[in-house]
Amino acid sequence: MEFGISNYYIIGELITCWVSLLICTNIFLTFSLYDRRQRFFLYASSSTLFSSLLNIISVYLISHFDESLLVISTIVTTLYFLALLVCPFIMSCYVFDIAFSDPRKRRFLFSLAGIIQTIYMIVVLINIKTGWIFRYDTAEGYVRGPIKYITYILSALYGLTIIVTIIMQRKFMARRIFYVFMIYPFISLVFVGIQFFHPFVILTGVASFTSVLFAYITVQSYMIEVDYRSxxxxxxxxxxxxxxxxxxxxxxxxxxxxxxxxxxxLDTKQFDHLLLQIGSIMLAYFPRDAYILPGNRFAAVGKTIEEVKKKSKSISTDFNSLSSLMLPYLPIRLECRSAALEFTKEGSDFESMIDVINNMLSKARTNNDYSLQICDEAVFLDMERKRQIFRILKRELTLESEKFQVWFQPIFSIKEKKFVYLEALSRLKDTELGDISPAEFVQVAENKGLVERLGFIAFEKVCKFIAENRDFVNTVSINFSVHQMLNPNIVENVLGTIKRFGLSPSNIVMEITESIFIDNYDFVMQNMLRLTEAGVKFYLDDFGTGYSNLTNVVALPFSTIKIDRSLVLMMEESEKGKRLFNDLVSTFKSGGFKILVEGVETNSQREHVEKAGADYIQGFLYSRPLPPQACVDLLRRYAD
Incomplete structure (x- = not known):
C-alpha cells in the first residue's frame, strides 16, 4: 500500500497525525499548559489527531466493508464525524479569546459556538437511526446521506465567523494577528475544495491542521516574543x-x-486599545526596530542621533494627537519622557545601557524635563555620583548614624498661637560628598530598593527623639512611602516600634500621599483603619499636586488635609485663584477635616490662609527645618 487504502489516498492524514502529535508533545514539554491560549492549541491539535486517526480507520473499514463489520464501522465513522468539527470550533473560540477583552462577551460567543457545535453533535448521534449524513448498506457499503455537506457548511460558517470577528475588532488587534486570521479560513478552504472535487484524496484532517499549524507558527510562537496588546x-x-x-x-x-x-x-479594553495605538505609532517610525519594555516603556533602535531626534519629535506630536482623539475617556493627557544613547558594537552591554537610560529618565523626572535626553559626559558623571550616594546610604541607614539625620519643622496652630507639633524630614549630612539633598538621595533609594529601609530608620529616629524630649515634644508627623504602606507587616512594624520606645500611638501622625491608593486601595485602607483604631492619626500630604480624588479623601480616615504650596501660589496670582483656595478650604472644613497649609513664607500669604479658615501653618515664615537640638531649643523658648 503506497500510503493509500484501495482507491483512497491517506498520506495527508498520516502526516497530520504525526505533526499533531509533535505539537501536543511540545506544549507538554515546554510547560505551556499554564498559558490558556497554548491550551487552545493543545485541544485543537489533539482533536485533529483523534479525527485523522478515526478517518484512517474509517476509510479502511469502508474499503474492506463486510456485513460482519457493520456495527463497528458505524461506530467508528460516527466518532469521526463527532470529532471532525471540534478543531474549527476550538479555533473560533481562540479567536474570540484574542479579539475580546470583555469576559462577558467572550462567554457569550463561547456559548453561541458551543450551542451550534452541540446541535451538530446531536445530529451526528441521531444519524445512526436517520442516516441523514451517512449509512452503511449491506449491499452498497458506505452511502452518503441527504445532508452529507453539513460538515462543509459548518466549516465555512466557523471560517466566516472568524473573519467577521477579526474585521469588527481590527482596531483592537495587532496588525500581524489581524492578517493571520484573515488568511486562516482560506487555507482550510483550499484543502476542503480539493477534497470536495476529489473525494478519494483524503484531506479533511489536513484542512483543519494546516490552518492550526499556520496560526501556531505565526501567532502563538510570535506571542512568545511579541506583546499582543501593543x-x-x-x-x-x-x-x-x-x-x-x-x-x-x-x-x-x-x-x-x-x-x-x-x-x-481605564477599563482593560480601553487600556489595551491605548497600548495598541502607541505601538502603531512606534511601528510607523521604527517598522523593524520597535519594542515594548517592562513597566509600559517603549524602545527603538535607530541609526543616528539626528534620526532619533527627528523621529522623537514626530512621536511626541502623534502622542498629543492620540490624547485628543481619546479625550472622551482618557483621564489625563498622554505625556512621555525620552532618552537616547549611542552605542558601538564593543559597548553594547544591555544592562549597562539600561542603567544609563534609567539615570537620564530619572534626572528628567526630577527636573520636570520633557525634552529628549541625550547621553553625554555629564550623564556618566551623574551616574558615578549616584553610585557613591548608594554606597553612603547602605552604610549610613542605621539608627546610630550621625550622617543620616532627621530634622524637624514646627507646625503653627492659628487658633492656639503656638507650635503644636513637628514634621520630620530626612537629611544626609557631612558625607564624603558633602551634604546631599533629600530630592537626590531619596531618588537613589527608590531606584536601588532602599526607600523602605530609609523610611523605617527615619521612623525609629523620630520615635527616639520623642522619647528623649517628652517635656517639649508631644506629636510628630512623618511621611510614609508607597513601599512602606504596601509592606504586609506595616501595622505590626509601626505599633511595635512605638511600643519599643515607650510611646503612645497618639504621638505619631503618618503622612501619606494619594498615589499610594492607586495600586492597592483595599490593602492600604484596611491597614489605615487598624492603625487609626490603635490611635495613630493620618494626614493626606501634598493635596493639590498630581492626581487628586475627593472620593478617596472622604472615604479614608484622614484627620487633616495638607494643602500644597502650589495652591498657595495660585491663591496669590488672581482673585479666581483666591476664591478657589477659599472654597477648597471651606469644603474640607465642612467635611470635618482640619486644614494645614504648607509653604507659607510671607505675611501676606499668612493673612490669606488665616482668612480662608485654615487650622495650621507650616513654612519658612515661622521656621525652617531644624536639627533635633535646635528644634528643642526653639520649642523651649516658645514654652518660656
Missing part, C-alpha cells in the same frame, strides 16, 4: 538585536508618564 516585540529580542548590530546604533527609550493613573481609570 504589537511590539519584547525585551528579549531587543537584547539580541542590540548584540547583533555590527555598526552600533542609537538606543531610544520612551517612558509614558503616570501609567498607574491611566490603568486605574
Amino acid at each position: 504589537g511590539l516585540t519584547r525585551e528579549s529580542r531587543l537584547r539580541r538585536r542590540i548584540a547583533m548590530r555590527k555598526n552600533g546604533g542609537v538606543f531610544f527609550v520612551i517612558e509614558i508618564e503616570k501609567t498607574n493613573i491611566l490603568q486605574a481609570n
Whole structure:
C-alpha cells in the first residue's frame, strides 16, 4: 500500500497525525499548559489527531466493508464525524479569546459556538437511526446521506465567523494577528475544495491542521516574543538585536508618564486599545526596530542621533494627537519622557545601557524635563555620583548614624498661637560628598530598593527623639512611602516600634500621599483603619499636586488635609485663584477635616490662609527645618 487504502489516498492524514502529535508533545514539554491560549492549541491539535486517526480507520473499514463489520464501522465513522468539527470550533473560540477583552462577551460567543457545535453533535448521534449524513448498506457499503455537506457548511460558517470577528475588532488587534486570521479560513478552504472535487484524496484532517499549524507558527510562537496588546516585540529580542548590530546604533527609550493613573481609570479594553495605538505609532517610525519594555516603556533602535531626534519629535506630536482623539475617556493627557544613547558594537552591554537610560529618565523626572535626553559626559558623571550616594546610604541607614539625620519643622496652630507639633524630614549630612539633598538621595533609594529601609530608620529616629524630649515634644508627623504602606507587616512594624520606645500611638501622625491608593486601595485602607483604631492619626500630604480624588479623601480616615504650596501660589496670582483656595478650604472644613497649609513664607500669604479658615501653618515664615537640638531649643523658648 503506497500510503493509500484501495482507491483512497491517506498520506495527508498520516502526516497530520504525526505533526499533531509533535505539537501536543511540545506544549507538554515546554510547560505551556499554564498559558490558556497554548491550551487552545493543545485541544485543537489533539482533536485533529483523534479525527485523522478515526478517518484512517474509517476509510479502511469502508474499503474492506463486510456485513460482519457493520456495527463497528458505524461506530467508528460516527466518532469521526463527532470529532471532525471540534478543531474549527476550538479555533473560533481562540479567536474570540484574542479579539475580546470583555469576559462577558467572550462567554457569550463561547456559548453561541458551543450551542451550534452541540446541535451538530446531536445530529451526528441521531444519524445512526436517520442516516441523514451517512449509512452503511449491506449491499452498497458506505452511502452518503441527504445532508452529507453539513460538515462543509459548518466549516465555512466557523471560517466566516472568524473573519467577521477579526474585521469588527481590527482596531483592537495587532496588525500581524489581524492578517493571520484573515488568511486562516482560506487555507482550510483550499484543502476542503480539493477534497470536495476529489473525494478519494483524503484531506479533511489536513484542512483543519494546516490552518492550526499556520496560526501556531505565526501567532502563538510570535506571542512568545511579541506583546499582543501593543504589537511590539519584547525585551528579549531587543537584547539580541542590540548584540547583533555590527555598526552600533542609537538606543531610544520612551517612558509614558503616570501609567498607574491611566490603568486605574481605564477599563482593560480601553487600556489595551491605548497600548495598541502607541505601538502603531512606534511601528510607523521604527517598522523593524520597535519594542515594548517592562513597566509600559517603549524602545527603538535607530541609526543616528539626528534620526532619533527627528523621529522623537514626530512621536511626541502623534502622542498629543492620540490624547485628543481619546479625550472622551482618557483621564489625563498622554505625556512621555525620552532618552537616547549611542552605542558601538564593543559597548553594547544591555544592562549597562539600561542603567544609563534609567539615570537620564530619572534626572528628567526630577527636573520636570520633557525634552529628549541625550547621553553625554555629564550623564556618566551623574551616574558615578549616584553610585557613591548608594554606597553612603547602605552604610549610613542605621539608627546610630550621625550622617543620616532627621530634622524637624514646627507646625503653627492659628487658633492656639503656638507650635503644636513637628514634621520630620530626612537629611544626609557631612558625607564624603558633602551634604546631599533629600530630592537626590531619596531618588537613589527608590531606584536601588532602599526607600523602605530609609523610611523605617527615619521612623525609629523620630520615635527616639520623642522619647528623649517628652517635656517639649508631644506629636510628630512623618511621611510614609508607597513601599512602606504596601509592606504586609506595616501595622505590626509601626505599633511595635512605638511600643519599643515607650510611646503612645497618639504621638505619631503618618503622612501619606494619594498615589499610594492607586495600586492597592483595599490593602492600604484596611491597614489605615487598624492603625487609626490603635490611635495613630493620618494626614493626606501634598493635596493639590498630581492626581487628586475627593472620593478617596472622604472615604479614608484622614484627620487633616495638607494643602500644597502650589495652591498657595495660585491663591496669590488672581482673585479666581483666591476664591478657589477659599472654597477648597471651606469644603474640607465642612467635611470635618482640619486644614494645614504648607509653604507659607510671607505675611501676606499668612493673612490669606488665616482668612480662608485654615487650622495650621507650616513654612519658612515661622521656621525652617531644624536639627533635633535646635528644634528643642526653639520649642523651649516658645514654652518660656
